[in-house]
Amino acid sequence: MLSERRLEVLRAIVQDYVGTEEPVGSKALTERHRLGVSPATVRNDMAVLEEEGFIHQPYTSAGRIPTDKGYRLFVDKLAGVKPLTAAERRAIQNFLDGAVDLDDVVARTVRLLAQLTRQVAVVQYPSLTRSTVRHVELLSLAPARVMLVLITDTGRVEQRLVDCPAPVGETVLADLRARLNSRVVGHRFSDVPSLVQDLAESFEHDDRPTVSTVLATLLETLVEETEERIMLGGTANLTRFNHDFPLTIRPVLEALEEQVVLLKLLGEVKDSGVTVRIGHENAHEGLSSTSVVAMGYGSGDEAVARLGVVGPTRMDYPGTMGAVRAVARYVGQILAES
Amino acid sequence: MLSERRLEVLRAIVQDYVGTEEPVGSKALTERHRLGVSPATVRNDMAVLEEEGFIHQPYTSAGRIPTDKGYRLFVDKLAGVKPLTAAERRAIQNFLDGAVDLDDVVARTVRLLAQLTRQVAVVQYPSLTRSTVRHVELLSLAPARVMLVLITDTGRVEQRLVDCPAPVGETVLADLRARLNSRVVGHRFSDVPSLVQDLAESFEHDDRPTVSTVLATLLETLVEETEERIMLGGTANLTRFNHDFPLTIRPVLEALEEQVVLLKLLGEVKDSGVTVRIGHENAHEGLSSTSVVAMGYGSGDEAVARLGVVGPTRMDYPGTMGAVRAVARYVGQILAES
DNA sequence: TTCTGGCACTCGTGGCTGATGAGTGCCAGG
DNA sequence: CCTGGCACTCATCAGCCACGAGTGCCAGAA
Secondary structure, three states: HHHHHHHHHHHHHHHHHHOOOOOOOHHHHHHHHOOOOOHHHHHHHHHHHHHHHHHHHHOOOOOOOHHHHHHHHHHHHHOOOOOHHHHHHHHHHHHHHOOOOOOHHHHHHHHHHHHHHHOOOEEOOOOOOOOEEEEEEEEEEEEEEEEEEEEEEOOOOOEEEEEOOOOOOOOHHHHHHHHHHHEEEOOHHHHHHHHHOOOOOOHHHHHHHHHHHHHHHHHHHHHHHHHEEEEEEHHHHHHOOOOEEEEHHHHHHHHHHHHHHHHHHHEEEEEOOEEEEEEHHOOHHHOEEEEEEEEOOOOOOOOOOEOOOOOOOOOOHHHHHHHHHHHHHHHHHHHHOO | OOOOOHHHHHHHHHHHHHHOOOOEEEHHHHHHOOOOOHHHHHHHHHHHHHHHHOOOOOOOOOOOOHHHHHHHHHHHHOOOOOOOHHHHHHHHHHHOOOOOOOOHHHHHHHHHHHHHHEEEEEEOOOOOOOOOEEEEEEEEEEEEEEEEEEEOOOOEEEEEEEOOOOOOHHHHHHHHHHHHHHEOOOOEEEHHEEEEHHOOOOHHHHHHHHHHHHHHHHHHHHHHHHHEEEEEEOOOHHEEEEEEOOOOEEEHHHHOOOHHHHHHHHHHHOOOOOOEHHHHHHOHHHHHEEEEEEEEOOOOOOOOOEEEEEOOOOOOHHHHHHHHHHHHHHHHHHHHEE
């Protein structure tokens, strides 16, 4: 077990390294922090910390830098979440209040997060799996062509064209629309399949194929749109570190362009509280020198989606965590209001 | 006026520089190209080209690199558009044919362009200004709350919540929906305002405020959604050049994140054919060392939107132009079919 | 005139060297 | 268990020099 002072030394190393971006030595440490011991003692502590794998020397007789394991300890035990200032909170709220629709909320959130943390921001669109149906609309575009419009409680709208096997009468369509809505409105997507299962049977024999086709398309839309989308912002902030990892920036950009990778990244987030994944803890190897700070957000208690930032492992964890948490909460509020 | 051979020298310089990414000297030129003259002669030609501002020496007695003006001449007079191979064409078509809806078409196009040109791809969503209304739907969500859904002929769907000054009866809503659709369906967005101008007057006095509110929201949506959106892809390709402009990558990334800048960039595109804007020809200074190759696309003769790529001024213009042209055409076809 | 070969000159690049100094490990003594 | 001292390591940086690609110019050939 590490003594209190050794933990203090680790904290000091992390803080200094995050600030200066340079390996930190024993002398500099005792000068900048009131550790109450001499550089020599600190050196001994450092030797232990290195043996335990918390810090690392880039080359013989250089300063130390924290390892992923060191950051992990720092985040878990040594660092709190730095709350934002009142002014920052107000700025967040003002900025998000201006949003006009769901897309706008997401877009603004991304900008906000990127600006606040000066890192790459990632915001997942509210997931439809946990959403409920607000309304299903059926429009006749041509005799055998129907447009299906699905409106969710999060304000999202999806549409699909349906080519029917036979012409559909306006009355049948109205009938279907009414019955469909009375069954599914207010229910979760995941419950819809069982709710509409036997709906076709209540129609005239001739209309059943058409009804089935429409229903099939609806279910398909639900499944397809459960595949979540992600919005990205602040990639320019990556270049702030390109002296730090000039060669690494490319795989990071590549990884960030892959929605799948991002979704997986956010998928590993706990349901409550801020989650931090450091360096190699991220499965994707292009992101092995970056950390992800993320959190779920939602209109109620349940998280409907996630948001977070991606930055170098050497980042200001307390500040970033504070910003992510604050933004996630406010976005949740905004969603709850609309 | 420049002699035939001097133009040939310029072409050779551009081609070699694009290939090697290094300043090209007279000796190397005569070795790689069959100019039929000695290096000394080429040197004289180069001196003239430099005097005219087509090429430039990074430092005394180094090779020459083309200037923006040199690239301009190359693009205008010396280079054709390199058509794609049959295999490439087939690949494009296959890839785009798989798209399921408009968003998907745009998303696939971006990926395709980025991959094909190995540069940053930019695709503008089909503009709504020239679109026509396919359907307007009104849904009653609460007594005094209506959801307005707008469906365009390009398959785009937009929705807005309307808070009405008074409760709206279902019959009034149905009435408004019917009249509204009969007036605007099939018409262009720009014509809608005049078409619905006096619609409120045909309603009962009590309902007029509500009708006006709904109409106002509709017009607002039309205007707002005319503001076009843009999709970006292949930013990772920027890093291929970061030895070339290591410091320049940041402003480029920043510029690319600004929708406004991109829209302005694409806005300068001619209505037909491939447009090339080189280096400082782009107004935005962050993009002064990049070139934009863009083209309009659309379902008919008229361009409804634009797409293109952004890359270093030192790029393979003929190849890039060929790829952009081919993709624009195929996307146009896809849109026309749907 | 126009092209060519030759020649002196420029200047960025890359390899080498030595000084500098931050940082270390170790050890003996408080 | 902490501290001061000491010898050692090694990345960084400035200075230096040789190299060579590339140039401009000029006199002579075509």
